[in-house]
Amino acid sequence: QVQLQESGPGLVKPSETLSLTCSVSGGSISGYYWSWIRQAPGEGLEWIGYIYYSGSTNYNPSLKSRVTISVDTSKNQFSLKLSSVTAADTAVYYCARERRVEPGKYYFDYWGQGTPVTVSS
């Protein structure tokens, strides 16, 4: 059974960089796409971006200028960096595995439990 676990600071100061890591166990990170998704308090889900195990990425256009997602296949981990954070970036951050089987089987099949991040001085 694949398991994902987010880790990182729960409190980040405004204007600083939020850094989170997702550790994958029970399966290999190779061969899949991996996403970061967040949920602000009382709000809906917002897709942040994904990375393929080979390193190719794509980001939400609204966050693209501040987001970097990277992968470390040797550690079976992928990471999120979000720069110049403000209070609006306060959210629960989830990592998730994408399942893609052409032509139409595109979905998120495994999710981490989520980690809350607060942006505050």
Added chain:
Amino acid sequence: QSALTQPPSVSGSPGQSVTISCTGTSSDVGSYNRVSWYQQPPGTAPKLMIYEVSNRPSGVPDRFSGSKSGNTASLTISGLQAGDEADYYCSSYTSSSTWVFGGGTKLTVL
């Protein structure tokens, strides 16, 4: 990219059926069958309920069904149970190779 449009809330009595709509555009919901639905009880991570518009993963009851017409996808839950009470989100892969979610719908079982 704009979020997919879902009703903020729906409700029904035990045993009844409810349908949650998810409206997008020809660049997402309307262009592919890459629509999925997720159930999120309070304080938990989302759980996949439907993929490829109408397919159920193993373990999801057949009371949950999905469909699509044009730019609108729908999730129907029949034989409502108290345990179905949760937030539900639709999602679609887009023609820009990005993902978009709906705003979420809170299901209340009366």
